[in-house]
Amino acid sequence: MTTQRAYHHGNLRQALLEAAERTVRERGAGDLSLRELAREVGVSHGAPRRHFPDRQALLDALAEAGFERLGSELREALREAGPGFVGRLHAMAAAYVRFAVDDSTLLELMFAGKHREGAAALEQAAEQAFSPIMELIEQGQAERFLEPGDPERIGLVLFATVQGIASLVTGQMVRADQVGELLADSIAHFLRGSRGVA
Amino acid sequence: MTTQRAYHHGNLRQALLEAAERTVRERGAGDLSLRELAREVGVSHGAPRRHFPDRQALLDALAEAGFERLGSELREALREAGPGFVGRLHAMAAAYVRFAVDDSTLLELMFAGKHREGAAALEQAAEQAFSPIMELIEQGQAERFLEPGDPERIGLVLFATVQGIASLVTGQMVRADQVGELLADSIAHFLRGSRGVA
DNA sequence: AGGAGAAAGTAGTCATGGACAACAATGTAG
DNA sequence: CTACATTGTTGTCCATGACTACTTTCTCCT
Numbered sequence: 305m306t307t308q309r310a311y312h313h314g315n316l317r318q319a320l321l322e323a324a325e326r327t328v329r330e331r332g333a334g335d336l337s338l339r340e341l342a343r344e345v346g347v348s349h350g351a352p353r354r355h356f357p358d359r360q361a362l363l364d365a366l367a368e369a370g371f372e373r374l375g376s377e378l379r380e381a382l383r384e385a386g387p388g389f390v391g392r393l394h395a396m397a398a399a400y401v402r403f404a405v406d407d408s409t410l411l412e413l414m415f416a417g418k419h420r421e422g423a424a425a426l427e428q429a430a431e432q433a434f435s436p437i438m439e440l441i442e443q444g445q446a447e448r449f450l451e452p453g454d455p456e457r458i459g460l461v462l463f464a465t466v467q468g469i470a471s472l473v474t475g476q477m478v479r480a481d482q483v484g485e486l487l488a489d490s491i492a493h494f495l496r497g498s499r500g501v502a
Numbered sequence: 503m504t505t506q507r508a509y510h511h512g513n514l515r516q517a518l519l520e521a522a523e524r525t526v527r528e529r530g531a532g533d534l535s536l537r538e539l540a541r542e543v544g545v546s547h548g549a550p551r552r553h554f555p556d557r558q559a560l561l562d563a564l565a566e567a568g569f570e571r572l573g574s575e576l577r578e579a580l581r582e583a584g585p586g587f588v589g590r591l592h593a594m595a596a597a598y599v600r601f602a603v604d605d606s607t608l609l610e611l612m613f614a615g616k617h618r619e620g621a622a623a624l625e626q627a628a629e630q631a632f633s634p635i636m637e638l639i640e641q642g643q644a645e646r647f648l649e650p651g652d653p654e655r656i657g658l659v660l661f662a663t664v665q666g667i668a669s670l671v672t673g674q675m676v677r678a679d680q681v682g683e684l685l686a687d688s689i690a691h692f693l694r695g696s697r698g699v700a
Numbered sequence: 701a702g703g704a705g706a707a708a709g710t711a712g713t714c715a716t717g718g719a720c721a722a723c724a725a726t727g728t729a730g
Numbered sequence: 731c732t733a734c735a736t737t738g739t740t741g742t743c744c745a746t747g748a749c750t751a752c753t754t755t756c757t758c759c760t
Contacts, residue, residue, distance in 0.1 A: 311725055312737060332617075334532070339717060348739045349717090355737090359718065412614070415673035419530075430675070460676060461688050467675075468666025475613035477628070477665075478658060490659050497695030509754055510708060537746060546710045547746090553708090557747065702760095710753070717746085724739070730732090 317355040319345045324366055325410070333363060333413045360420065367417035368429045370410045374403050375433035382436055389444045390495070396440060397466050397487055404470030405483070412474060437463055450498045458498070465490050515553040517543045522564055523608070531561060531611045558618065565615035566627045568608045572601050573631035580634055587642045588693070594638060595664050595685055602668030603681070610672060635661055648696045656696070663688050 313319065323344045327336050338359055339349045356362040381399035385392045404411050417426055441459045444450035450458055469486055472478045478486055511517065521542045525534050536557055537547045554560040579597035583590040602609050615624055639657045642648035648656055667684055670676045676684055 311739095312727080316737080337717060350720090350740075351738050353719080353738095357719095415669065416610070418674050419672075434675075457683065457687055460670070460680070460684050461691050463675070464666035464670055464684065464688060465663050466666070467669045468662035468664070471613065471665045471669045472658070472662055474617075476616050477632075477661070482658070485655065486658050486662065489655060490662060493659050493695035494691060495695070497691035497693070509710095510756080514708080535746065536748095548711075548749090549709050551709095551748080555748095704759090705757090707756075708754085711751090713750080714748085715746105716748105718744090720741105720743085722739105722741090725737085727736070728734085730734105 313345070313347055313351075316345065316347060316351060320352055320355060320362065321365060321369060324362060325369070328366060328409050328413060329407060332409045333366075333416070336363070338362065363413060364417050364420070364423055364426055366410070367414040368426055370407070370414045371426070371429035371433040374400075374411075374414075375429075375436065377403055378433070378436040382440065389440070389447050389449050392440055393444070393495075394488075394491060396436065397469075397491055400466045401469055401473065401483060401487055404473055405480070408474035411470065434463065444498075449495065462494060465494055511543070511545055511549075514543065514545060514549060518550055518553060518560065519563060519567065522560060523567070526564065526607050526611060527605065530607045531564075531614075534561070536560065561611060562615050562618070562621055562624055564608070565612040566624055568605070568612045569624070569627035569631040572598075572609075572612075573627075573634065575601055576631070576634040580638065587638070587645050587647050590638055591642070591693075592686075592689060594634065595667075595689055598664045599667055599671065599681060599685055603671055603678070606672035609668065632661065642696075647693065660692060663692055 320341055323341050324336060327341070336359070338352050338356075341362075342349045342352055352362070356365065377399050378396055381395045382392055385395035414430075417423060418430060438455055438459050441450065441455045441462065445452055445455065445458075469478075469483070469490060472486070473480075473483055518539055521539050522534060525539070534557070536550050536554075540547045540550055550560070554563065575597050576594055579593045580590055583593035612628075615621065616628060636653055636657050639648065639653045639660065643650055643653065643656075667676075667681070667688060670684070671678075671681055
């Protein structure tokens with residue numbers, strides 16, 4: 305069996321997604337062209353349509369994969385961190401921001417994709433990706449680092465903070481060398497602001 | 503003088519920007535088409551090129567106008583709020599989030615535009631828009647609501663928080679009816695976390 | 701005035717891309 | 731081994747952004 309293409313690619317869908325992710329990383333989602341992708345993968349311009357009804361479907365799939373990877377990385381960060389809440393908080397926030405820096409265009413795409421309706425799978429994937437945040441909040445409450453109450457509410461505050469840092473980074477409002485400091489400051493703020501009002 | 507078009511439109515640049523802003527608001531920046539704009543304004547498809555060398559230039563101009571309006575609205579919010587720091591903080595954050603909700607696609611465009619290089623005017627406009635945040639921080643420090651130190655550092659923490667809420671809103675991670683609560687919680691966190699560690 | 705240029709619009713063209721349809725090759729199940 | 735479903739291919743249509751050459755209008759200078 306040589307390298308030459310069979311009529312059936314074998315795993316076109318996956319190949320397209322991989323090529324697409326590369327392109328998005330290098331040139332952003334706006335520049336993504338189905339025809340160019342088809343050429344890269346060595347397939348005719350109509351082929352992708354068998355796997356993605358239109359361009360947006362491909363982008364949605366990409367976003368979904370992105371959420372899955374983000375979720376994995378957050379979980380991985382928690383697993384590698386020690387058991388202590390504060391360390392885990394730092395680890396997770398850092399992991400999130402790292403993702404935002406390394407895959408800024410993908411993260412943009414992930415958030416943009418959610419605007420569209422009929423993206424149930426995306427909603428699902430996003431929820432999965434962010435669940436580690438909620439788990440962490442609950443640990444923080446159990447260990448009295450965070451005030452008691454609806455974890456969702458406190459989680460949103462943390463989530464907003466971290467996502468805000470990510471936005472500032474991808475929007476180039478902060479320089480790369482300021483990120484570590486900003487992250488540390490924000491977490492410190494969050495923690496100090498979170499011990500019960502008493 | 504009737505309504506019929508003269509050869510020279512008179513104020514094509516402005517007309518294009520206005521039509522573009524409408525379209526962006528209604529359908530997002532991705533759907534913006536120079537040719538369609540030209541048709542709307544009643545001018546030939548090549549005309550916009552006299553005012554914007556390419557599509558991106560139009561988007562940049564739109565983003566720049568967006569920053570100017572955002573800056574105005576933040577300043578306006580401060581002006582309408584009383585003199586007290588906490589009230590002003592709430593007012594400004596609310597104004598920012600309101601902008602993010604009402605003009606989510608524009609805000610996205612504003613942040614996306616900054617990725618591109620050679621956008622000196624944009625940088626400038628962005629800086630202007632965000633300067634009220636810094637002023638407010640300095641007031642907060644003067645009135646001892648905020649710890650002393652580099653205002654830029656503390657400002658970034660606040661900015662990240664507010665921008666994070668905006669991101670969550672535009673990314674549909676929070677429902678509209680949760681925004682007020684999230685905003686209040688976040689500001690409370692910020693304030694509690696900001697009184698000197700002592 | 702009036703005439704030279706600059707400014708602003710028009711018309712035509714090209715290449716690229718997304719969407720779609722008709723058809724061909726391959727895989728699969730009965 | 732044959733019918734049918736999958737997966738690719740080719741060809742086409744249309745919209746768009748970018749570019750060029752040409753035309754109309756404005757303005758400013760003498």
